[in-house]
Amino acid sequence: SNSRSSEPRRTGGDSAGRRKTGDAVVPGVPASEPPSLAEPTKARDPLPPKADQQGPANVSPTGADYNAPPETNAQQGRYLTTSTGVRLGDTDHSLKAGPRGPVLLQDHHLREKITHFDHERIPERVVHARGAAAHGTFVANGAAAGISKAGFLAKGVETPVFVRFSTVLGSRGSADTVRDTRGFATKFYTDEGIYDLVGNNIPVFFIQDGIKFPDLIHAGKPQPDREIPQAQSAHDTFWDFVSLHTEAQHHTLWNMSDRALPASFRTMEGFGLHTFRMINDAGETCLVKFHWKPRQGVHSQTWEEAQLTQGLDPDFHRRDLADAIEAGVYPVWDLGVQVMPDNDEQTFSGIDLLDPTKLVPEELAEVQIIGTMTLNRNPINYFAETEQVMFNPGHLVPGIDVTNDPLLQARLFSYIDTQLSRLGGPNFSQLPINRPHAAVNDLLRDGSHQDAVPGGVAAYRPNSLDGGCPFTASTAEGAFIDIPTEVHGAKVRELSESFEDHYTQCRLFYASLGEVEKQHVIAAYTFELAKCYEENIKLRQLGCLANIDAELCQQVAAGLGLPAPKPTEKLTTPEPSPALSQLGGRWPVAGRRVGVVVGADTDPTVAAAVADAVRSAGMLPLLIAPTGGTFGKQAIQRSYLTAASVELDAAVLAGLAAPADDAFPARDSKAGHQPAGQLDPRVVKLFGELFRQAKPIGVLDGLDDSGIADVVDLGAPGVATGSASAVVDELTELLAQHRMWQRG
Numbered sequence: 001s002n003s004r005s006s007e008p009r010r011t012g013g014d015s016a017g018r019r020k021t022g023d024a025v026v027p028g029v030p031a032s033e034p035p036s037l038a039e040p041t042k043a044r045d046p047l048p049p050k051a052d053q054q055g056p057a058n059v060s061p062t063g064a065d066y067n068a069p070p071e072t073n074a075q076q077g078r079y080l081t082t083s084t085g086v087r088l089g090d091t092d093h094s095l096k097a098g099p100r101g102p103v104l105l106q107d108h109h110l111r112e113k114i115t116h117f118d119h120e121r122i123p124e125r126v127v128h129a130r131g132a133a134a135h136g137t138f139v140a141n142g143a144a145a146g147i148s149k150a151g152f153l154a155k156g157v158e159t160p161v162f163v164r165f166s167t168v169l170g171s172r173g174s175a176d177t178v179r180d181t182r183g184f185a186t187k188f189y190t191d192e193g194i195y196d197l198v199g200n201n202i203p204v205f206f207i208q209d210g211i212k213f214p215d216l217i218h219a220g221k222p223q224p225d226r227e228i229p230q231a232q233s234a235h236d237t238f239w240d241f242v243s244l245h246t247e248a249q250h251h252t253l254w255n256m257s258d259r260a261l262p263a264s265f266r267t268m269e270g271f272g273l274h275t276f277r278m279i280n281d282a283g284e285t286c287l288v289k290f291h292w293k294p295r296q297g298v299h300s301q302t303w304e305e306a307q308l309t310q311g312l313d314p315d316f317h318r319r320d321l322a323d324a325i326e327a328g329v330y331p332v333w334d335l336g337v338q339v340m341p342d343n344d345e346q347t348f349s350g351i352d353l354l355d356p357t358k359l360v361p362e363e364l365a366e367v368q369i370i371g372t373m374t375l376n377r378n379p380i381n382y383f384a385e386t387e388q389v390m391f392n393p394g395h396l397v398p399g400i401d402v403t404n405d406p407l408l409q410a411r412l413f414s415y416i417d418t419q420l421s422r423l424g425g426p427n428f429s430q431l432p433i434n435r436p437h438a439a440v441n442d443l444l445r446d447g448s449h450q451d452a453v454p455g456g457v458a459a460y461r462p463n464s465l466d467g468g469c470p471f472t473a474s475t476a477e478g479a480f481i482d483i484p485t486e487v488h489g490a491k492v493r494e495l496s497e498s499f500e501d502h503y504t505q506c507r508l509f510y511a512s513l514g515e516v517e518k519q520h521v522i523a524a525y526t527f528e529l530a531k532c533y534e535e536n537i538k539l540r541q542l543g544c545l546a547n548i549d550a551e552l553c554q555q556v557a558a559g560l561g562l563p564a565p566k567p568t569e570k571l572t573t574p575e576p577s578p579a580l581s582q583l584g585g586r587w588p589v590a591g592r593r594v595g596v597v598v599g600a601d602t603d604p605t606v607a608a609a610v611a612d613a614v615r616s617a618g619m620l621p622l623l624i625a626p627t628g629g630t631f632g633k634q635a636i637q638r639s640y641l642t643a644a645s646v647e648l649d650a651a652v653l654a655g656l657a658a659p660a661d662d663a664f665p666a667r668d669s670k671a672g673h674q675p676a677g678q679l680d681p682r683v684v685k686l687f688g689e690l691f692r693q694a695k696p697i698g699v700l701d702g703l704d705d706s707g708i709a710d711v712v713d714l715g716a717p718g719v720a721t722g723s724a725s726a727v728v729d730e731l732t733e734l735l736a737q738h739r740m741w742q743r744g
């Protein structure tokens with residue numbers, strides 16, 4: 001303010017003595033002369049560019065280095081401290097007025113500890129809440145260099161990845177081995193920024209337009225009145241929706257197949273599902289579909305195994321992934337693309353590439369391998385990494401772009417939006433697991449959970465104050481390319497006519513399955529529909545099955561005790577696509593778990609010989625003995641009490657597993673586990689289940705009359721008898737074929 005008075009002013013304020021906001025109040029001290037208005041305001045020199053243009057990266061009030069491995073980023077020093085770094089001498093007693101007195105409100109440590117604990121949970125993901133993840137690397141083989149300019153697809157480039165596998169419907173604490181689609185989400189920390197491939201283990205989806213996603217999920221999640229059933233599609237609202245909404249039939253059919261019961265995350269295929277568009281250096285475009293092909297093979301549990309596992313080990317898949325990586329049996333997937341021309345219609349062989357309920361059979365467009373991913377490091381902290389990771393199909397890098405698939409378009413909105421409530425604000429990209437490995441200089445500022453201290457004054461563009469930084473990049477400098485595609489048409493709430501074909505590919509999938517796979521599908525529909533209460537829903541779904549396959553419809557109807565309806569569509573007979581079946585093929589046996597069952601009197605050297613042979617075939621022996629502890633020199637991994645058929649890929653009866661004195665608790669016999677011959681009833685149960693689950697079984701010489709023949713047909717396919725080495729050799733060969741379905 002410009003005072004016309006020559007009187008010195010005592011305090012801040014205008015000529016009337018009123019204080020102005022911002023003036024310091026210093027009673028009794030004369031104010032210095034106010035600056036004259038005539039003083040020229042001179043633009044100061046621009047600040048030098050920020051040190052390394054790393055954006056919000058490395059600046060933290062605590063000096064923590066966010067690029068350092070997470071373990072150094074969390075706990076520091078050897079002493080327990082408060083969150084403000086004050087060392088603590090006691091964390092077990094709250095501050096009280098005397099040892100028997102009331103607790104004092106002034107106890108900061110108590111309040112901080114409890115308050116933080118009270119807020120430890122964040123909202124679980126609205127879908128895909130249950131998951132497990134691992135770190136790894138992706139190495140490109142260069143085959144995609146001709147179709148995409150993405151740097152991470154160039155030959156030999158190695159890119160760190162983080163992969164999260166998940167179920168869709170269950171809550172965070174639900175069982176792993178439920179019948180459900182599995183998420184397969186991969187974050188590539190490329191030099192050009194984050195690329196997320198957010199796919200599933202099923203190549204098609206329930207709905208064609210993202211606006212229906214809330215309807216689908218409301219129908220699939222537990223029913224809202226009693227909040228049951230958990231992590232299941234076997235209930236009325238799910239079948240009500242999919243039978244009324246027949247575009248869901250194709251995905252539902254996959255869910256009734258073995259694909260919905262993966263043996264392990266390691267034995268799942270992954271699909272990017274939508275069609276994406278790629279652009280190369282020359283500006284040429286093509287349409288692609290992504291596939292992850294597991295080197296471990298594509299294997300599933302049986303429904304009986306899945307149900308047993310849910311009780312015996314609800315963390316089965318999570319444990320399996322972590323154990324395999326810890327044991328150094330790193331799971332490996334090849335990444336492949338089906339490449340289709342970018343034509344005006346965006347169709348291929350009559351298949352609408354924008355319709356996410358349709359797949360392109362591999363026999364029509366070969367899956368060409370463009371790189372390989374190895375998962376080789378377990379997360380250090382579940383919450384910090386697996387829970388806080390976020391994926392987004394809109395996280396793209398130059399060279400890969402989206403198409404007009406209306407499901408994908410809705411996803412592009414949903415995945416940022418959901419993090420605002422799940423991760424508590426807009427700064428989720430700063431969480432260590434989500435941080436790009438490329439330089440970030442984003443002009444995004446402030447907001448809840450702001451973790452960075454950005455320098456400079458010009459959080460805007462253009463500017464002259466921060467040296468003009470940050471600059472925009474040219475295409476040559478690696479700017480993202482929104483591939484210019486023609487868009488025309490009236491604004492309508494419609495889909496194109498080709499989206500109305502809901503059954504052709506259901507028939508294709510069903511016709512491509514092997515006999516045993518079809519039996520599993522029939523059993524799955526029969527089970528799930530039998531769990532519905534409303535007969536109308538069952539009848540309506542049978543009507544849908546009639547449009548897929550007459551035999552399928554009749555058998556499910558018979559199982560439900562209902563009449564089989566007639567089809568309302570002409571039943572075409574598609575050319576089968578063998579790639580859609582999981583049967584056949586030979587697979588590596590590395591990491592397979594082979595039970596070695598011994599009795600108290602078994603010669604430890606025999607048990608050791610079997611275990612050594614299993615180990616030298618690259619598989620994992622699990623020694624199963626009457627009690628825990630050691631057997632000879634070997635550690636016992638499972639007792640008869642803790643051994644479970646579902647965690648074994650095969651088993652060898654290596655000794656007379658005779659009943660211990662206390663092996664027949666009254667309740668076991670009542671439950672029908674009668675001793676067979678001289679074998680412990682739990683061993684009988686174990687082998688009976690393994691035999692039913694079509695798994696390879698070995699029985700060492702001299703044990704044929706132990707009673708094992710009562711539960712295992714020793715002449716059946718996949719049952720090996722002989723010496724330790726002969727049996728293990730044969731089992732190894734059998735395991736390469738996975739299951740002995742010919743046992744019937």
Ligand code: HDD
Nearest residue numbers: 125127128164183184185199200210213273410414415418
């Ligand atoms: Fe989704 C999570 C996969 C359709 C909305 N989705 C999520 C995850 C996977 C998929 C793997 C878990 C990511 C993680 O591990 O954090 N989603 C798919 C696939 C779809 C699909 C393959 C169809 C092709 N999704 C889809 C639609 C919408 C969403 C149509 C909404 C319009 N999906 C979400 C979400 C989630 C999510 C609500 C929950 C948590 C999250 O995103 O981060 O935004």
